[in-house]
Amino acid sequence: SSLTQAPRQHIRSLFPVASPEDERKIMCYFYQTRWTCGYWRWGQFKQQCNKEYRTGETNMICAVAGMTADANILINYARQAAQRYLLTYNEDIPCEQLVRRLCDLKQGYTQHGGLRPFGVSFIYAGWDPKRQFQLYQSNPSGNYGGWKATAVGANRASAESLLKQDYKEDCKLTDACGLAVKVLSKTMDSTKLSAEKLEFATVGQTSDGKIYHRLWSAEEIKQLLKEHDLAKDESAEDK
Secondary structure, three states, rough: OOOOOOOOOOOOEEEEOOOOOOOOOOEEEEOOEEEEOOOOOOOOOOOOOEEEEEEOOOOEEEEEEEHHHHHHHHHHHHHHHHHHHHHHHHHOOOOOHHOOOOOHHHOOOOOOOOOOOOOEEEEEEEEEEOOOEEEEEEOOOOOOEOOOOEOOOOOHHHEEEEEHHHHHOOOOOHHHHHHHHHHHHHHHOOOOOOOHOOOOOOEEEEEOOOEEEHHHOHHHHHHHHHHHHOEOOOOHHHH
C-alpha cells in the first residue's frame, strides 16, 4: 500500500543521525504509528546541530534536507511565530498552524520575479492537545501534508520503498527500532552500521502529560545494532 495521510494517533519518535563522513545520510523517525526519513548531519541532540532544530518550547522538532543557510532563516521565523503565539495565548502553538505559517512564507517566495525559493524540505514532528502527535513534510514550493511515513533527502525513494513494504500500523517501539536500522543499512553505503555514525533519540509523553526527548547512549545504539546483526566489526576495522 502507498504512503497515505496519517490518522491522528499517539506516536513516539526515533531518529538516528548519520555522520558527516558519509555523503549519503538518512535520518529515520518512529512515532509509534509513523515513520519518517530525512537527510541529516552529525550533531549533539541538545546542542546546536546542522540539520536538527526545535521550533517551540517543547512541542515541535524539525529536520531539514537542503541548504542549511536557508533553513536557518526559516527556523528563526518559525521560532518567533511560536514565541508570539505562546506570549499571546499562554500555550504552545498547534503544530499544523506553525507548519502552515512557515509554508506560507516559503510559497510566497515562488510568486515574484527576482526571488528564489528556499532550497529546503522539512519534516516536522510535534504534539499538541488537539491532534496529539503529528508528522508533517513540506517541500521548497510550500506544499505540506501529514503522513504516517515519509522521507526527504538522499535516497528518499529507496527509504520510502522500504517503509511501504515493512511499515505496520500496530508496530511497537522495539519493532520500529529494528525497521529504522534496516532502512539505514539499505540506504547508506555500508550495510554494517556503527554507533559512532548514528544518533538515536525517542520522543514521548509521560503519564502526567509532559512531552520528553531522550538521547540514546552509544551503548544502547550498539546493542540495537547487534540485535539486528547490523553492527560493524570493530576488530576487523582496526586491522
